[in-house]
Amino acid sequence: MSCDKCHKLATKETNKYYCNSCGIYPEKVTPRYRVRLQISDHTSTTSCTLFDEEAARLLNTSASKLLDTLDGKSEEAPKIIQQLCGKRLIFRFNLNDSNLTFGTQNYAVKRTFMPNDKLEMLYLENKAEEELMDDEVDTVLMKKQNMPDRKSKNNKVSPGELSCERVPVKEEPNDSNGTT
Numbered sequence: 672m673s674c675d676k677c678h679k680l681a682t683k684e685t686n687k688y689y690c691n692s693c694g695i696y697p698e699k700v701t702p703r704y705r706v707r708l709q710i711s712d713h714t715s716t717t718s719c720t721l722f723d724e725e726a727a728r729l730l731n732t733s734a735s736k737l738l739d740t741l742d743g744k745s746e747e748a749p750k751i752i753q754q755l756c757g758k759r760l761i762f763r764f765n766l767n768d769s770n771l772t773f774g775t776q777n778y779a780v781k782r783t784f785m786p787n788d789k790l791e792m793l794y795l796e797n798k799a800e801e802e803l804m805d806d807e808v809d810t811v812l813m814k815k816q817n818m819p820d821r822k823s824k825n826n827k828v829s830p831g832e833l834s835c836e837r838v839p840v841k842e843e844p845n846d847s848n849g850t851t
Contacts (some may be wrong), residue, residue: 678723680705702734706752707777710762719762719778729755731785758798759786 674681674690674697681688681700688700704726708719727733737749738849764770765781 673703675699675701678703684819690750695754702738704734706755708755708780710760717776718832719764719779719780721783725780727785729760734849 672683672688673679674679674688674693674695676695677690677692677698679690679692681690681697683689687696690693690697703723704721705723706721706726708721710717710719710745721729723734730737737751741749761784762778762780763782763784764778766778769775770778
């Protein structure tokens with residue numbers, strides 16, 4: 672439950688809720704999501720938090736509707752949230768000073784995306800094709816300029832100097848004002 676004034680956590684005290692952030696007993700509290708996740712990829716594992724708007728979008732239901740379906744019967748994570756386990760998602764984080772300065776690894780999720788395998792494959796194919804075309808253009812340009820191919824076997828450009836040559840410029844005749 673959260674305070675309607677500041678949207679921060681409101682804790683239940685007997686029959687009322689108290690907001691530590693505002694220091695008041697708010698007249699109205701609203702259920703909002705705060706879902707903590709542990710996520711990982713092939714490089715690392717970290718923690719992040721999904722807040723109300725993004726969690727509702729991802730789960731396709733509001734916190735209020737979810738609570739209504741539970742009827743106060745369960746203290747553990749509802750199945751709809753448990754179904755996030757094992758899913759492949761892309762996260763955009765909202766980094767704060769604590770993340771940037773101290774390296775705190777609990778990130779607020781700004782947005783989630785479902786990966787689209789067909790779109791990713793198309794992107795990788797296009798990227799590979801562009802790299803191939805770039806290599807072909809480099810080769811053609813080097814041949815036109817009579818430059819040796821400076822690419823080594825690992826496809827990196829080896830150090831070297833560019834040669835420059837003078838190109839004759841045709842002078843334009845002066846017009847009646849004496850300008851060219």
